[in-house]
Amino acid sequence: MISRFALSIVLTGISTFACAAVSPEEAQKLGNTLTLFGAIKAGNAEGTIPPYQGGLRTAPADFEPGKAWADPFWDEKPLYRITAQNVDQYADKLSAGSKPC
Helix, strand or coil, X not given: CHHHHHHHHHHHHHHHHCCCCCCHHHHHCECCCECCCCCECCCCCCCCCCCCCCCCCCCCCCCCCCCCCCCCXXXXXXXXXXXXXXXXXXXXXXXXXXXXC
C-alpha cells in the first residue's frame, strides 16, 4: 500500500517537470504555414490531403439544433482500405508506427 502511494507521488512529481516547448521560429509558423493546431496548411503533393481552408464554415444541411451532430462527410468514399493482407501494397501511405514489425 505504502509503495503504491510513494510511486504515485514520485510519478506525479515527475510529470510536473515535463514541459513541451517549441522554438520561437516554429511558433511564428502558427497561423501562417501551419494551422492554429500545428498541422501543415498546404496539404500534400499527392492531393490526398487537401489544403486547410479554415474548417467547416456552415452547419451541414441536415443539422438540427439539439440533436446529435450531422455528418458533413457522409458522401465521401474511402481512398484505400488497408488490411493485414494488403499492408505491403500501401506501405507508403502508413507512418512508421502504423506498419507491422
